[in-house]
Amino acid sequence: MADSLLFYNLSEAQMTFQDVMERLKSFVRRDPRSAYVLSVGTDSQVFRDRTKFITAIHLHRTGKGAWGCLKNHELTRPIHSLREKISLETAFSQETAAYILDGHLIEITDLLLPFTGEGADLTFEVHLDIGKKGLTKELIQEMTSRITSMGIEAKIKPDSYTAFSYANRYTK
Template sequence: MSDSFYYNLSEDHLAFSDVVMRMKDFIRKDPRSVYVLSIGTDSQVNQNVTKFMTAIHLHRIGKGAWGCLTQQVISRPVQSLREKISLETAFSQKVCADILEGPLTELMDLLLPFAEEGADLRFEAHLDIGKKGSTKELIQEMTGMITAMGIEAKIKPDSYAAFCYANRYTK
């Protein structure tokens, strides 16, 4: 399990077990809905450090979302685009792996009694790369790292957990 702490606008210093409990509580409030659980990381290179923000975003389609973030800081500016995107992908992979270790099954089990009514949960990793710009050359490599875990990889413009939610908190 991750030893990082998570936070959102209403809570601070959440352990990973707290994050899982919050996601379960969010699903229990409406277990007949369709959910998308997405993990995404974005980064900001500063003069002396590079700040990485990884988002966990649980979207109840059409009915709101719950999310939280965790931060990693590397004590140098990451100059290489390949290294920066590789690190973003690796930080997302770590959180995805933590979720795959058990919490994903627990979340899906909450929806199982309502599956015939349409309840569902999709699990995605959102990468801050796209077909436009300098990251297009990294798409196959980075998405391959995610799909090798059995997780669907999303890129821009569909990777909102990375380039919208996480990005907002990298500044």
């Protein structure tokens, strides 16, 4: 991923994708005997003159905290089509997930392998801001298929917290 694609969180700004991967590995090294869920999700907010997207990377050490970061994307027009909006959210999440799959997921997994008999585990998911209630229910099959075709588990509401909760908090 180009270094111009910068991530941030409440502690740090201007993190490159490589910086993010180092932070994730450092977080895992602090407790390699834990189970982890690494998730990517995107949410968006339509404004009068633009549409703001936030893609989140979230690493949850199950029952013991989390580390996350965000990346902004912006279109200089409002998106009025729900299908286009959800499709772009999915595409931004797919892009980030693809970069993680490109060797980085294996690096994180390798940190946990010596401890699998002691509880270490890693699940990788993409969280979509769609669910069985509301207008997005018609998009579930299409969007989840895009994720599962990458070999990644797709989560929808109410289980897609990285998109509808973490990323959503920063789209306003």
